[in-house]
Amino acid sequence: MSVSGISSYTNALFQWQGQQLKGTTSGGSKSSSSSGLESLFGNTSMTSQLSSMIELTKYAMDAMGLASDSRVTFNQIAKYREQLQSEFSKGVKDGLAHMGISDITGLSFSLDKNGALNALGDNASDRKAAQAWLDANPTLGVELRNALTTAGIEPEEAVELRLGVGGKLSVVNSAAETIQAALDGETNLSADLRNALENMGVDVSKGLNFKFDDQGNLAVSGDLEQAETVNQWLTANPALADAVKTQLEKRNVDASAVTLRLSGEGNVRISVNNADLNDIQAVLDQQSAVGKNIRDGLDGLGVDPNINFSIQVNDDGSMTIISDHADRDKVQRFFDENPDLVKKYRQIETLSGIDDARKAMQLAPSDMRKRIQIESMSAWWANSGNANSYFGNYSDGNLSLLAGLNLSV
Known part of the structure; x- marks a missing residue:
């Protein structure tokens, strides 16, 4: 519904927030496109106009959550409209700001057997926005799947991917990431190893690697003067090795594919060598255009x-959003997906009409006569399908409600 100017105040049927507001006169209803002047001054008495104003005031009170036996001034209605206008502007500003991806590094993507890309990530808003775009561009995932199939790679499970700078696609080693998360949750394991190495006089500032030997024990990898002492400590203190083995068994990963590294700072980092993932990465490296x-x-x-x-x-x-900006369709989609904001705008529009009607009712008799003289012109506008109305203008993050004409050409 569009409440146009001060139109239809007398005999109109108003619908808003699932409620109905009917004029008190016995005449038939008019469409909201009838002229404001014709509705206010044509074929209606001042008594009917005043009755309609009372009904509209009740309508405003209901919108404000006030009981029917409460008292309200036009100034209070105007302030409530200003409050809604401020809330609307903030809602639009914040909503449009979150239409994009706030942190693309927090997203990963699952490529299924059929070539469908699905967005993954903890940020629900980012995930939703990314998925909508992926669904609208399905050929990209299909192209990746076809490239993998051509290379003879047919994984039984979906492939998880990440996007890097410039669109570089990287396959995610989910086993390594899950095990790393478990190790990060037990920081004492890394701290104990670091303290023991420092007590032995081992310099870890350049990093130190560890691998599992044939007996399943964690041992230093590479040449190190204190290697024997370090390996003895690792055997006597197997907590770190046991934690890693537990995770490997859960994921059916061979210990020989695992390397641990302790650098100058932070927890132990794990890498899991997976030949299948290496083959997938080789294909992805050739798909830079898709990425x-x-x-x-x-x-x-x-x-x-x-x-x-x-x-x-x-x-x-x-x-309807009117703009010659390239992002016009995005704004239209935003309002289509946010009916609560549309309802709030319609409420603002209605309350603006009440204020205009109130001002019109305060006209002096001489001004009233001048208005009545142009009744014939207002009737012409009504019959031609054009009417005095409101349209919202959003600029610099704020809403302004302007009066205008609904022109049909």
């Missing part, structure tokens, strides 16, 4: 914060 297209597409999901657009509510209650 770049995905990266560019996701980077371009946001809306220009300096965008300006106008808002027009249609007869069916939907909202």
